[in-house]
Amino acid sequence: MARFKATVSKFSLLLVLAAVVVIFGCISPQFLSISNISNMFLGGMASAFLAYGGIFILVSNEFDLSLGYNLCLSMCTAAWLATLGLPGVVVVLVPLILGTAYGWLNGLIVVKCKISSFIVTLAVGLTLSGIAQVITGGGNLYLTYPAWLLYVTRKSVFNIGICILIWLALGVLIDFFLTQIPVGRQMFAVGNSERVAYMAGIKTARIRILAFSLAGFFAALGGLVMVGQLGSASSSYGVSLLLPAYAVVFLSKAAFKPGYINVPGVITSVALIILGTRGLELIGSPTWCEYMFQGVALMFSMWLSARTSPIEIK
Amino acid sequence: MAITAKNISVTFPGVKALDSANFGFCEGRIHAVLGANGSGKSTLVKVLTGIYHADRDCGAEITIDGQTVRDIVSPKQAHDLGIRVVHQESPLIFSFSVAECIALFKGYPTNGIKVKWDAVRQYAQKLLTLYHINVSPETLTDNLSAADRNMIAMAMAMGDEEESRQTRILILDEADASIPEAETEEFLAHVRHVADMGIPVLMVTHRMKEVIGYCDDVTILNGGRVVYSGLKSNINEDFIVSRMIRQTDETLSAKAEQASCRITDLWRVLGRQQNGANERPVLSVEELTAKNLNGITFSVRSGEILGVIGNPDSGVRELPMVLGGDMPIQSGRYVVDGREMERRLTPRKCYQAGVNVLPCDRPVRGGIMSCTLCENVLMPNQKQFWNKPGLVKKTMNMSMEIFDIQPRNSSATLFGKFSGGNQQKAIMAKWLCTCPKVFVLDDPTYGVDPASRIRIFTAMREAAAANVAMIVFSTEPEQLAGLCSRVLALHSGRIVAELKESDGTLDRNSIAKWCYT
Numbered sequence: 001m002a003r004f005k006a007t008v009s010k011f012s013l014l015l016v017l018a019a020v021v022v023i024f025g026c027i028s029p030q031f032l033s034i035s036n037i038s039n040m041f042l043g044g045m046a047s048a049f050l051a052y053g054g055i056f057i058l059v060s061n062e063f064d065l066s067l068g069y070n071l072c073l074s075m076c077t078a079a080w081l082a083t084l085g086l087p088g089v090v091v092v093l094v095p096l097i098l099g100t101a102y103g104w105l106n107g108l109i110v111v112k113c114k115i116s117s118f119i120v121t122l123a124v125g126l127t128l129s130g131i132a133q134v135i136t137g138g139g140n141l142y143l144t145y146p147a148w149l150l151y152v153t154r155k156s157v158f159n160i161g162i163c164i165l166i167w168l169a170l171g172v173l174i175d176f177f178l179t180q181i182p183v184g185r186q187m188f189a190v191g192n193s194e195r196v197a198y199m200a201g202i203k204t205a206r207i208r209i210l211a212f213s214l215a216g217f218f219a220a221l222g223g224l225v226m227v228g229q230l231g232s233a234s235s236s237y238g239v240s241l242l243l244p245a246y247a248v249v250f251l252s253k254a255a256f257k258p259g260y261i262n263v264p265g266v267i268t269s270v271a272l273i274i275l276g277t278r279g280l281e282l283i284g285s286p287t288w289c290e291y292m293f294q295g296v297a298l299m300f301s302m303w304l305s306a307r308t309s310p311i312e313i314k
Numbered sequence: 315m316a317i318t319a320k321n322i323s324v325t326f327p328g329v330k331a332l333d334s335a336n337f338g339f340c341e342g343r344i345h346a347v348l349g350a351n352g353s354g355k356s357t358l359v360k361v362l363t364g365i366y367h368a369d370r371d372c373g374a375e376i377t378i379d380g381q382t383v384r385d386i387v388s389p390k391q392a393h394d395l396g397i398r399v400v401h402q403e404s405p406l407i408f409s410f411s412v413a414e415c416i417a418l419f420k421g422y423p424t425n426g427i428k429v430k431w432d433a434v435r436q437y438a439q440k441l442l443t444l445y446h447i448n449v450s451p452e453t454l455t456d457n458l459s460a461a462d463r464n465m466i467a468m469a470m471a472m473g474d475e476e477e478s479r480q481t482r483i484l485i486l487d488e489a490d491a492s493i494p495e496a497e498t499e500e501f502l503a504h505v506r507h508v509a510d511m512g513i514p515v516l517m518v519t520h521r522m523k524e525v526i527g528y529c530d531d532v533t534i535l536n537g538g539r540v541v542y543s544g545l546k547s548n549i550n551e552d553f554i555v556s557r558m559i560r561q562t563d564e565t566l567s568a569k570a571e572q573a574s575c576r577i578t579d580l581w582r583v584l585g586r587q588q589n590g591a592n593e594r595p596v597l598s599v600e601e602l603t604a605k606n607l608n609g610i611t612f613s614v615r616s617g618e619i620l621g622v623i624g625n626p627d628s629g630v631r632e633l634p635m636v637l638g639g640d641m642p643i644q645s646g647r648y649v650v651d652g653r654e655m656e657r658r659l660t661p662r663k664c665y666q667a668g669v670n671v672l673p674c675d676r677p678v679r680g681g682i683m684s685c686t687l688c689e690n691v692l693m694p695n696q697k698q699f700w701n702k703p704g705l706v707k708k709t710m711n712m713s714m715e716i717f718d719i720q721p722r723n724s725s726a727t728l729f730g731k732f733s734g735g736n737q738q739k740a741i742m743a744k745w746l747c748t749c750p751k752v753f754v755l756d757d758p759t760y761g762v763d764p765a766s767r768i769r770i771f772t773a774m775r776e777a778a779a780a781n782v783a784m785i786v787f788s789t790e791p792e793q794l795a796g797l798c799s800r801v802l803a804l805h806s807g808r809i810v811a812e813l814k815e816s817d818g819t820l821d822r823n824s825i826a827k828w829c830y831t
Contacts, residue, residue, distance in 0.1 A: 180428045181428065185418070188410075189410065192407045
């Protein structure tokens with residue numbers, strides 16, 4: 001019985017997802033067509049990439065408020081470089097490098113100055129937001145090339161969005177990193193008890209800086225996806241994606257490996273949030289339902305994982 | 315002798331933590347190092363592990379298997395010399411499996427990129443088998459017993475057969491502190507097993523029973539000096555206790571200079587009614603149970619100074635918190651001034667009933683370091699001082715005078731800038747100026763300089779004379795003999811003895827005995 005319970009809790013998020021699919025599928029059969037699902041996912045991809053960044057932050061038990069601003073600034077940077085007429089490779093690579101650098105800076109300040117990551121990333125984030133406003137001059141910037149970026153972020157192969165496939169492939173890589181590679185395991189150790197990890201001879205400072213840098217990278221990647229899809233950027237786009245992205249990472253603690261942040265859980269949670277909110281839209285629910293759905297899902301899953309996890313959830 | 319340390323002196327500003335101490339540890343023997351708090355035992359461990367360093371000019375020599383060094387410069391060198399330590403704090407990550415915790419310390423075996431989980435498991439199994447630890451490598455460390463955790467910590471420090479051959483000494487630095495008494499035997503059998511491998515084991519512990527039952531040699535430290543070193547079989551518990559207690563404590567008998575005003579004057583200024591003398595107990599508990607407390611019954615009268623002692627596992631840590639409403643009561647009665655306290659207590663309710671607690675961990679629960687002295691002292695009763703700068707000034711001046719808080723006129727200084735002694739005096743002022751019925755002091759002299767101690771003892775006597783009931787918990791039990799009229803001894807969460815001045819049982823030796831055993 002206990003074993004049955006454990007199994008149920010492992011797959012509870014999947015069961016909820018299945019329920020959502022079945023319910024909305026019954027209401028509207030075209031809801032479940034592959035192309036419709038793919039389109040719904042494409043709309044949530046920027047946030048989904050951002051959530052990957054959040055994984056590293058929350059695994060190492062930090063918090064990064066700058067990720068949303070980072071994503072926004074990356075959009076603006078890419079669009080700005082495009083308006084300058086620079087080569088496509090530059091337009092894509094420079095925001096990625098800069099985004100990683102902002103994350104690295106966050107980590108460096110947190111580690112060296114021993115200031116809480118909450119404050120440091122708030123400060124860095126506001127600065128980034130300021131830079132974004134300088135670049136855009138308060139208006140919108142438009143991105144018309146590189147064509148391959150627009151293609152990758154918007155188009156599909158076999159009815160499935162290309163960037164969804166990239167997102168899933170990156171998920172496999174991150175999962176491998178976190179579960180199979182020493183550095184990834186050490187990141188978990190640092191997040192659980194920095195002191196014990198330090199006593200074990202782990203270079204905890206490096207691990208924490210690495211976590212912030214990776215988070216910065218994925219935020220910038222999310223920014224590129226978004227600017228590719230929208231074709232424009234302004235200093236207010238994307239900032240509000242931050243908290244929903246973290247919500248998804250927290251949700252993953254309720255799935256597959258209860259109590260632990262895990263990539264399959266993040267992917268399932270992203271699916272649940274996207275399908276759930278779009279499904280509610282489909283049946284004509286007002287916008288506030290969307291937010292409420294996310295909030296209730298997060299509460300419920302935390303309660304569930306607190307009950308079933310072998311470890312204490314903090 | 316596998317390891318000898320000669321002429322070790324360590325001086326900190328104002329204190330000699332170790333004073334030309336000599337030690338020798340033999341292969342295959344368990345060597346206990348005993349001493350009261352501040353006697354230098356943790357300093358010794360830190361010198362041997364390269365964290366503290368012996369004074370430059372003391373001629374220190376540490377010889378390990380014939381190799382002599384002047385000083386162990388770093389933890390890394392200590393490790394290279396074959397010194398292995400198990401610290402009091404657990405080296406385990408609570409959400410990891412046993413196998414992975416071991417891998418985290420020893421380095422993950424990889425095939426270049428990926429962790430070889432089979433190798434992780436195998437190595438862990440090898441260690442667990444070698445040290446006869448009966449748990450599965452897959453177990454989450456969160457689910458282990460305290461004894462198992464400590465045995466795994468020990469196994470991790472020692473390593474597999476090959477690594478354990480490099481070990482020259484195993485130091486257990488209060489590693490047994492977190493193990494409940496019922497499980498210690500299992501742990502100590504493992505320690506013996508390590509000793510039987512031909513390794514000297516140095517054990518720093520506060521548990522006398524273990525020393526008597528399992529150790530071969532004993533070194534007793536007192537005030538940084540070695541006062542006994544030799545076979546355990548030659549000595550007994552009484553001898554050990556008599557060597558551990560500080561023979562002189564001039565601070566206790568000394569009387570602080572009479573301050574120009576008294577605590578009773580302060581109460582008058584603040585409009586507090588002094589408690590009347592009363593033969594009825596002002597605080598009493600009956601069959602009180604809580605975490606680590608299994609049925610405590612005692613009472614205290616107004617004006618009495620009651621001492622409570624016991625070893626750290628006896629419940630002396632929990633009792634002050636329970637009395638202050640900071641730890642839940644499971645069952646039993648708790649009566650203050652004739653009124654039964656409710657089951658769901660909070661520190662606020664206790665304060666309102668007239669029970670104030672001076673906690674043992676000053677920086678955490680004692681005072682707010684980033685607030686000013688004035689804010690800290692007036693905190694419990696801010697309402698009274700709202701918009702009355704004159705009263706604030708008068709109260710602060712009187713408190714600083716009564717408790718001799720140095721420097722004067724520093725009421726706007728941040729609390730964190732004061733020395734430990736001045737902080738403690740200020741916390742006493744904070745609670746005593748509200749005129750409590752009962753004042754519970756948890757280790758009031760911890761980390762306090764001698765001059766401040768004298769003032770603290772004087773203030774306690776003064777408050778008692780003004781009919782405040784005092785309950786004192788102390789890790790320096792020698793002080794209680796001169797201060798209290800009655801002392802209760804706790805053991806395993808029960809009161810096992812009552813020492814009274816009136817029937818002649820209240821003396822240093824008997825108090826110390828209950829504290830150290």
